Amino acid sequence: MTHDLSLKEIQKQWHGTLKSYAIGFLASFLLTVISFALVVTRLFSDRIVMYAIVGLAILQAIVQLLFFLHVGQEEDKPRWATIAFCFTFLILLIIVIGSLWIMHDLNARMMPGM
Amino acid sequence: MNKPLTIHHQDTLELNPDTHLPDLHQDTFSKTTQGFWMYLMTDSLLFATLFCAYAILHTETFDGPSAQDLFSLSTAFTETMILLLSSVTCGFSMMAALRNKKNQVLAWLGVSFLLGASFVAIELTEFTQLVQDGNSWQRSAFLSSFFTLVSTHGMHVSFGLLGMIVMAAQLFLLGVTATTFRRLITFSMFWHFLDLVWIFIFTFVYLMGVV
Numbered sequence: 001m002t003h004d005l006s007l008k009e010i011q012k013q014w015h016g017t018l019k020s021y022a023i024g025f026l027a028s029f030l031l032t033v034i035s036f037a038l039v040v041t042r043l044f045s046d047r048i049v050m051y052a053i054v055g056l057a058i059l060q061a062i063v064q065l066l067f068f069l070h071v072g073q074e075e076d077k078p079r080w081a082t083i084a085f086c087f088t089f090l091i092l093l094i095i096v097i098g099s100l101w102i103m104h105d106l107n108a109r110m111m112p113g114m
Numbered sequence: 115m116n117k118p119l120t121i122h123h124q125d126t127l128e129l130n131p132d133t134h135l136p137d138l139h140q141d142t143f144s145k146t147t148q149g150f151w152m153y154l155m156t157d158s159l160l161f162a163t164l165f166c167a168y169a170i171l172h173t174e175t176f177d178g179p180s181a182q183d184l185f186s187l188s189t190a191f192t193e194t195m196i197l198l199l200s201s202v203t204c205g206f207s208m209m210a211a212l213r214n215k216k217n218q219v220l221a222w223l224g225v226s227f228l229l230g231a232s233f234v235a236i237e238l239t240e241f242t243q244l245v246q247d248g249n250s251w252q253r254s255a256f257l258s259s260f261f262t263l264v265s266t267h268g269m270h271v272s273f274g275l276l277g278m279i280v281m282a283a284q285l286f287l288l289g290v291t292a293t294t295f296r297r298l299i300t301f302s303m304f305w306h307f308l309d310l311v312w313i314f315i316f317t318f319v320y321l322m323g324v325v
Contacts, residue, residue: 004141004143004292005142005292007291007292009143010143010292010295010296013143014208016205016208016302018209021202021206021209024202024205025198025201025202028313029198032191032194032313036187039187039324039325046325049325050322053317056317057314057318061310064201064309064310068310069306069310076144081148081151084151084152084155088158092159095159096162096166099163099166099169100166103170
């Protein structure tokens, strides 16, 4: 049997700081407000707004992954959590892009007007 | 890895059969957090498939109402802010746990709980309104995929709330220990993850539905 870590040792492994939560919160808040404002005010064309809010969502996802979920900040090697994250991200892209591609293609082959 | 911990590990940990080096991931804390992370990764695949279904079906309204007719942006914006705040207060309870302040941990958890509960309440109100207006999941493929995606997220939040009650009871009885701290960490991972998923629901379902 291996030794279990004490509370102090576990607390040392925790990466969150007040600063990281404050930065994560402010950035997420701003990004949400900007994308909301872009849609509500309609200052730009629909196409630009569409690209902008997707970009802002991805940006916010990165902010939250770094400041709330602490991805890639492990100290022990091998960094299993980071490796698992990268692999999952790859699978996720294959599922999303693959499904949308196939379904769009099938849709395009259907009879027009159906 | 900090120094004293490494030395400590070398005395006690099994050797990794591949490298003959001490294996640093064999303690309960590492195994639990790694395992929970794996669960979150598989959960993100579940949400990815539901997002795909929504992306493909959201135009199939079967002559019923579309996203533009149904969704209220201000409600979704309020929900986003509530969930974000809840995520941060959950982080604050982690910070209190780092300083072994049991009552502060419980207080911040209580705030997170109330915010999470109001999120679920707003969502259920929205769903009730939709169903009462005859726009339930039976109306069209668009609404089926909408309800599946958004209520799967809502269900996760509800189970998170349940977990929070159980964890608060443990914290109240046991205080901040290695075990309760570990559970706090897995819970905060879960809660932040749900906030992250909601960002995509807010963007792809609500904002894009109205553009």
